[in-house]
Amino acid sequence: MTHLPNLVMDLGLILGAAGIMTLLFKKLKQPLVLGYIIAGLLVGPHINLFPTIIEIENINVWAEIGVIFLLFSLGLEFSFKKLVKVGGASSIMAGAEVVVMLLLGYLTGKLLGWSTMDSVFLGGILSISSTTIIIRAFEELGMKSHRFAGLVFGVLIVEDLVAILLMVLLSTLAVSQQFAGAEMLSAVLKLAFFLVVWFLAGIFLIPTLLKKASKLMNDETLLIVSIALCFLMVILAAQVGFSPALGAFIMGSILAETTKAEKIEHITTSVKSLFGAIFFVSVGILINPAMIVAYAGPIALITVVTLAGKLVSITAGGLIAGQGLKTSIQSGMSVSQIGEFSFIIATLGLTLNVTSDFLYPVAVAVSAITTFTTPYMIRLSEPLYRSVERMLPARWITSLNEYSSGAQTISTTSDWKLVLRSYGVNLVVYSVILIALVLLAGEFLYPFIHETVIKGAWGGIVTTAITLLFMAPFLWALVVHHPQKEAQGRIWANKNYRSLIIVMEFTRIGIAILFIGFLLNRVLSVQVAIIVGLFIIGLLVIFSKRIQDFYIRIENRFMSNLNAREISAASKMSHTLVPWDAHLTSFEVSPESVVVGKSMLELQIRELYGVNVAVIERGDRTIMAPTRHERIFPGDKLYIFGTDEQIEAFRQFIETEMASPATDGETGKEDIGLQMLVVSADSALLHKTVRQSGVREKTKGLIVGIEKKGERLLNPDSELVLEEGDILWIVGSPWRIKQLEGTTQKAAVV
Known part of the structure; x- marks a missing residue:
């Protein structure tokens, strides 16, 4: 009888258990990550109902490869340019969450009588949310397009980078066994230095290499080259003194800037899924059910701390960033779980032999519970907001709304x-x-x-x-x-x-x-x-x-x-229709363009210039076949279809700047804000339609909302009649709107 190596037998057992649990959890519509963990638990050494793996050491090596591929895949989705584009609101929210959860985790560990290192690692485990679980929950609930979902995605991007930083800091702390400020600062500066060097060198060399060799690369060659680059960076990171996972993440983020990013992500998905499954199964193998039973109390406490701490910290961060009560609460309820990075941080503690055996299964148990609660937390976010709104005093709600409006004022760059x-x-x-x-x-x-x-x-x-x-x-x-x-x-x-x-x-x-x-x-x-x-x-x-x-x-x-990806995307949008000599091209709307703030109906682009606006790109949002009511905003990218002559005429029009309002000593740039104006009994706006009110002409602003008899109307119709007690919300220059308010009062006195 042929001898079969233990590694092959263990791998077959792991993948067989993972395959069965995948089918079962797909049927139950539950996250596959939990299925893999349970599969590992069943074939692990602590349960004897099923065949058990023989050599855990070999599986740990496979699991480490799984971490490398998970971080490589995460880097492909990350992109440093995405991090740069993340708004200040998401950064503030992520910063608030990480600081609060690090502190709460540490204090909870100390309250439970755990060691300092266990408490510190617990804080790191609780501070990072699960990108995979949140995205899946948003997709299933149909909420990916909601405003708060965009903020949450920004928070997750910042958290990914913070997780990398935490891994470096925790490794440094584990080696020194004390909170040495100089060593921590040295580790952060060293990380920042090598991140910049690797990113600059990688962007300069690797896209050029892929471009020069593109004719020689089929899917197989590209897969081999991509994995080779990943492991070369893993080796380099290890040589410099960082974790291999950091090298994989950096190489993924570099490849994310190339024109081959989507293809690399596609062809490496199966490899990532395979080794990722092995990693999560290995997480389950290390779980001792008796340990979970023994630590049921701490698990329940840490779960409550996670759910409440993340809700409060993200909500507070959102309010500080001026995102409003509803958006802040919805964001806080969405990130109340821990996931992949938490497992990696827990594994780091075990690998460095600085954490107790119970911390790992406790972290996995908390992750499993919070994963199941995530969809319900998201669904309950709006009812919770309504309850909080009812409980808060009216003046608090008014103050929050005013602060939120003021925080979103557009300021000029000096x-x-x-x-x-x-x-x-x-x-x-x-x-x-x-x-x-x-x-x-x-x-x-x-x-x-x-x-x-x-x-x-x-x-x-x-x-x-x-x-x-x-x-x-x-x-x-x-x-x-x-x-x-x-x-x-x-x-x-x-x-x-x-x-x-x-x-x-x-x-x-x-x-x-x-x-x-x-x-x-x-x-x-x-x-x-x-x-x-x-x-x-x-x-x-x-x-x-x-x-x-x-x-x-x-x-x-x-x-x-x-910028290769953006250049490639633009070139793909440019096609020529030979019989009519028409083609598709794009224009970016400058803040000074005459088209800013106007609707397609007002501009009459097709009637005046013969071109069609096929697509409007606004940040990460793509508006296909925009309607006549769609308005143009600064920074929009318009995809125009027409002949050369028609497009040239339109280009001259769109590049025409608005007449400067700089008269009587005014400056050409103004602050923009959301202002409130109440229609009184003697107001000059009374009984006039929105169009007749002259608000646009007098304030250079736009009425974006009206509160009428307790009902809120967003983007009101231009034929709506203004009545006494109506509250107008106007986006425009604050001093012009104040001037309009004074003018209406003077007209009433006359």
Whole structure:
């Protein structure tokens, strides 16, 4: 009889149990993750009703591979550009939740008499919600398009990055066994440094590689290359001192910016599903049912803390961010569970041997309970809001509404803000690149040249020359490059600010000299370094133009790779209809365009220019075949179908700017807000329709809602008659609306 390795037998047992539980949980319409965990529990060493796995150590290796693929897949869905686009509201809510749950988890552990490390890891486990479970619940309940769902997705994106940071911090804490502020700060800075280096290098190199080799790649080749890149980054992360899962996540996020992202995600789904299933089954294998029974009390307490803590923290964060009571409560009720990352953090504690055996099964039990409660929590969010609204005093509700309206005021961006932001980004990015080049030269290039090419001072000079060749374009960019040249020029025109601009420029030059000194100090003696340093500065000045051209080519390639997906999507939307010489093209609506705020009916685009607006893209929302009542907003992307002549005429129209309202000393930019106006008995607006009221003409604003006899009307019809006691909600310039209010009162007095 042929001997079958234990690994093969264990794998067959695991996948067989997982397959049966998958079918069962699909039938019951429950999350598959719970099915995998129960499958692991049944084939684990603690239950003897079914065949049991033989070698747990081998399964743990497979499970670690499963974590790598889970994080790689998560990175493919993550994208750092999504993180940049996440609004401040989602960031505030996620920050509030993580801080509160870390604190509550720690205090709960201490209350239960657990050790410090158990309590800290419990806080980390409770602070991250389950992306998979929330998305599934939204899909089943048909709520993905709701406003609060967009906020929740933003919160989950921020949480993904926080989870990576927590893994690094908890690993550092586990090694040091104490809360050392310096070590924690060092770990965070080290993580930030390598994140920037890997992201910049990855975006510069990998999309170019995939583009050059695209003709050679079928699905099989692309799968192999993608997994190879994933594991290369895993190895690199491990060599630097981070967890392998972090490397997988970073490579996934880099590939998410390429034109092959969707295809890679599609072809790696089956591999991720396979190893992900093994990971979750291994989670169940480690569960001891007796431990769950013994810790039933702590499990119940932690479940209550999770449900209540996440609800309160997210709701509070939403209110602080000005999202209104209803949206905040709905968001808080949606994230009241723990999931995949919580398992990974719990596994980290076991792997590092710093947490007790009971913490892992407790975390899994809490996850299972909160997973089952998630759909019910989401359904109950609106009834809870109505109950809270009834209980709160009327003045509190009014104050919350006023704060929410005020928090959503649109503010203009000053020239100083643009310039300082560009200086800050440039300083961070180029400093990271230059430090990385110097470290590489000191750790690898100099030893190689010194041992194999030339020794002594000349070896240091050769190393310096090669390194500076790579550093030169980034030194030039750090010292000379001005991304916001126009804004800086406007500031320079004001003589009062010229001294500040000069100080900033000299600061940039000083930092660049420090980096050159940093390099010279690592490979040369002080005397030689001073002579070579002066020579280097002279060369940089002489060859400034060539260095500039080289940097611009580098920047163009990086930006092309970074925006490749958007460029590809735009090209796919551009098709030509040969018989009529018509084609599809797109325009982005600037905030100053004459079309802003107007409906399709008012613009009469088809009648005046002969083109059709086929699609409007608004953020993450796509409006197909927009109706005549659809209004145009700043930042909208309009997809227009027509001939070259028709599109050119429309382009000239859409790029026409509104007449500037800057008269009598006013500025061209105004703050925008949601303002309330009550129609009194002597108001000039009384008994007039919305159209006749002249609100649009007098305030440059728009009536977006009317409260009439206790009924709320959103986007009221233009023929609606205004009556005494009506409350108008107007989006526009606050001072203009106040001026209108004064005008109506004066008209009544006359």
